[in-house]
Amino acid sequence: MTRDETPEATLRRARERLTEAGVWDVEGDLSALVDRFLHRAEPVGAHAEFEAAVAERCARIPLGHITGSVVFDGLGFVVGSGVFVPRSQSTALVEWAAGDEVLPPGGRVLDLCSGVGALGIALARRRPDATVTCVERDETAVQYLRRNVARHAEATRKVTVEVRDLLVPDCLADEAARVDLVIANPPYVPPDVGLLPEWSVHHPRAAVYSGLDGLDLIRAILRHATTVLRPEGRLALEHDEEQPVAVQKLLAAEGFSEVTTLPDSDGDPRITVARITPQENP
Numbered sequence: 001m002t003r004d005e006t007p008e009a010t011l012r013r014a015r016e017r018l019t020e021a022g023v024w025d026v027e028g029d030l031s032a033l034v035d036r037f038l039h040r041a042e043p044v045g046a047h048a049e050f051e052a053a054v055a056e057r058c059a060r061i062p063l064g065h066i067t068g069s070v071v072f073d074g075l076g077f078v079v080g081s082g083v084f085v086p087r088s089q090s091t092a093l094v095e096w097a098a099g100d101e102v103l104p105p106g107g108r109v110l111d112l113c114s115g116v117g118a119l120g121i122a123l124a125r126r127r128p129d130a131t132v133t134c135v136e137r138d139e140t141a142v143q144y145l146r147r148n149v150a151r152h153a154e155a156t157r158k159v160t161v162e163v164r165d166l167l168v169p170d171c172l173a174d175e176a177a178r179v180d181l182v183i184a185n186p187p188y189v190p191p192d193v194g195l196l197p198e199w200s201v202h203h204p205r206a207a208v209y210s211g212l213d214g215l216d217l218i219r220a221i222l223r224h225a226t227t228v229l230r231p232e233g234r235l236a237l238e239h240d241e242e243q244p245v246a247v248q249k250l251l252a253a254e255g256f257s258e259v260t261t262l263p264d265s266d267g268d269p270r271i272t273v274a275r276i277t278p279q280e281n282p
C-alpha cells in the first residue's frame, strides 16, 4: 500500500490479490483480515500488518494461522501454525454426539486426536453433565488444547487433557469399559490425494495423513473403542467422503452394529456412527 492510497483502494487491491491467488472465500477472508488487522484501536502499523497478512493468505497460509483464532460451534478457539484448524463442517458430529439418545446423562466421552480441542470442548458446552477427556499426541497441539480448555473454563470444568500416542496399542488400557461415547476427527487422507496447499503444505502432516490408505489412525481408534466403550457405547468418526464404505467395513469387522454414515454440516457423507455390540456370554 502507498501512503496516499484510500481505504477503498487498499481493499480493492487486497480483493484482487486474494482472487488471483485462488483463495476460495475471498470476501469472508478479507472481512476476517480487515477485522483482525485494520479495525483496531491502535492504528500505528495496522496497514503494514494488514498487507503482510494478505500476502500470507495469498501464499495460501490458512486463515486461522494468520488471525490466530477460529470460531467453531459458536466458541472461539485459539489456533496457530503447527496445528490443525478446526473445520465448521465437523459441527454435525458434535450435534449428533450431544443428543440425549446418544450420550446418557453424566456420560463419559473420549475425544481422540483432539487437536486444539474443538470437538470435545464444544460437546462439553452442549452437554455440561458429561465428562470429556481430550487425547492428543502432538506437543504443539496440546499447548493450544490446554489454552482452549482454560479459555472456556465455564464449559470445560469437566474436560481433561491426556497426552497419548494412539498408535500405541494399550495406551488407553486405563479407560477399559469406562466410556459411553468415543468421538474423533483423526487424520485420514491417503498420501496420493491432492489437497489444497492450506492442508498439503501448511498443516502438520501427522494431522492430515495416516498411512497408505489414510485409515491407520481410524483402525487404531476402532481397536481402542472396542476396549474403552461400555456395552452399548457409541462412536462417531469423521473421515473423507470417499471412505464411508471402507470405514463401515472396518466397524463391522470390529463388532460394531447400527453403523450409519451421516452428512457433515456441508451435507457430505463424512461422519460414520456406530454402537458397540455387547459381547454374548459364553
Ligand SMILES: C[S@@+](CC[C@H](N)C(=O)[O-])C[C@H]1O[C@@H](n2cnc3c(N)ncnc32)[C@H](O)[C@@H]1O
Pocket (backbone or CB within 6 Å): 084, 085, 086, 087, 090, 112, 113, 114, 115, 116, 117, 118, 119, 135, 136, 137, 138, 141, 164, 165, 166, 167, 184, 185, 186, 187, 188, 206, 207, 208, 217
Ligand atoms: C485432523 S486433525 C483434527 C483435530 C481435531 N479433532 C479437530 O477436528 O479440529 C488430527 C489430530 O490428530 C492428531 N494425531 C495424529 N496422530 C496421532 C496419534 N498417533 N495419537 C494421537 N493424536 C494424533 C494430530 O496431531 C492432530 O491434532
